[in-house]
Amino acid sequence: MRRADLLVGCMGLGGGWDAEPVTDEQVEQAGAVVEAALAAGLTWFDHADIYTRGKAEEAFGRALAERPGLRERIGLQSKCGILLPGEGGVMCSGETHGRYDSSPEHVRRSLEGSLARLRTDHLDVLLVHRPDPLTHPGELGRTLDALVAEGLVRQVGVSNHSPAQVDRLQAGMSEPLVVNQLETSLAARGWVESGVLVNTDEGARVGFPHGALEQALAGGPRVQGWGALAQGRYSGRASSATDPLEAAREEQTARRVAALAAEHGTTPESIVLAWLQRHPARVAPVVGTTSPQRIAACADAAAGRVHLSRAEWYELWVTARGGPLP
Known part of the structure; x- marks a missing residue:
């Protein structure tokens, strides 16, 4: 697999950020995105477990399942560590707000959900979406190392992290952090x-x-x-x-x-x-x-x-x- 020099972000797949089920039309849209990307020479796709509340991954996974042999030709990455309102968020001024969770339990549970929705047995890269102040970097590092050792992910990285946060997380890991996704x-x-x-x-x-x-x-x-x-x-x-x-x-x-x-x-x-x-x-x-x-x-x-x-x-x-x- 070639390294990810240019990726297609999949946040817009799966319809709205609501509880409506994924439709056949949305699966067709995901398939059209995949075909257009491959024709343009783009073979990496970027996801997150929260994108359209999981529906982006589901639509993409269904499109992937309709194309036998495609998984071996593409790179898949996703992110974990954010809880949306209504999914364990916190109350403030009468409204529910999201929060972060990079605990070992949540990271593993999030990854398992992404794998199921994407209909694959592994991710090529798993990213920690945002820094979680309550998760010790050493604990998170051991979790990421374990996921690689188990073959559930090939490589790991972060998103929206500072160099100091990267260094501290890397210090407690054997696997290298390969990506920091930033605006x-x-x-x-x-x-x-x-x-x-x-x-x-x-x-x-x-x-x-x-x-x-x-x-x-x-x-x-x-x-x-x-x-x-x-x-x-x-x-x-x-x-x-x-x-x-x-x-x-x-x-x-x-x-x-x-x-x-x-x-x-x-x-x-x-x-x-x-x-x-x-x-x-x-x-x-x-x-x-x-x-x-x-x-x-x-x-x-x-x-x-x-x-x-x-x-x-x-x-x-x-x-x-x-x-x-x-």
């Missing part, structure tokens, strides 16, 4: 700005965990970028920004993305993804769309056929941020 896109630029805004007032407002890219470059978990297409704001979707200046920046950036796509003979989607892939840490984008057309538009990025120059890369960055670098 990275041309719109959510904290992933690159955290490194250049050091020693500035502006840098104090960047929420991205500083050092994650350096950790990846040093051989630590590779950064996977969720939200990589920035919800399509630079590749065809009309701006939803309410601030006129922000809307103007988005429109200007979208025009530049379109111009670069024409110059490189590719699509706006592949330009936006190539901007992430250009970094030496080789960020692996997660494409969160269920549109077969938009998945097809990512084919050049999946194949590594788009190579932005330094000038083009910096121009996109400065245009999207709407101001000069420090």
Whole structure:
């Protein structure tokens, strides 16, 4: 199995975040996503046990079962560690809110549920979705090691963790953490700005965990970028920004993305993804769309056929941020 250089995010499968059963039409949609991804050269699929309350995994699993032999051709990863409202959440001001749980019991139970819904006997990667302050890193590390030893997962990683949290978890494990999935896109630029805004007032407002890219470059978990297409704001979707200046920046950036796509003979989607892939840490984008057309538009990025120059890369960055670098 090739490593995950570009993944299809499956959060949009299975219908709404409700208790309605998965329909045949939703299974067909999942199958269409799979077929479009394979045609575009994308063979990895990203899930989480909470996506549409488990229905995303169920729809995908049913589509997988209809395609004998497909499991051996694809990579599957999922996440665990979040409880949604109504599933053991907590009450606050009369409303139920979600919480985290990375205890050994919950991680194992969550994985077993994902395997059943996806109709597979193992995951290629299991990620801990969010840090749980009440689970000791050593306890979680032993749990993840055990799941690999049992053959239920091939590799393990995390999502939305800081480098310090990664280091502490890794210290108590024998298996390497291979992934840290974080929000990275041309719109959510904290992933690159955290490194250049050091020693500035502006840098104090960047929420991205500083050092994650350096950790990846040093051989630590590779950064996977969720939200990589920035919800399509630079590749065809009309701006939803309410601030006129922000809307103007988005429109200007979208025009530049379109111009670069024409110059490189590719699509706006592949330009936006190539901007992430250009970094030496080789960020692996997660494409969160269920549109077969938009998945097809990512084919050049999946194949590594788009190579932005330094000038083009910096121009996109400065245009999207709407101001000069420090």
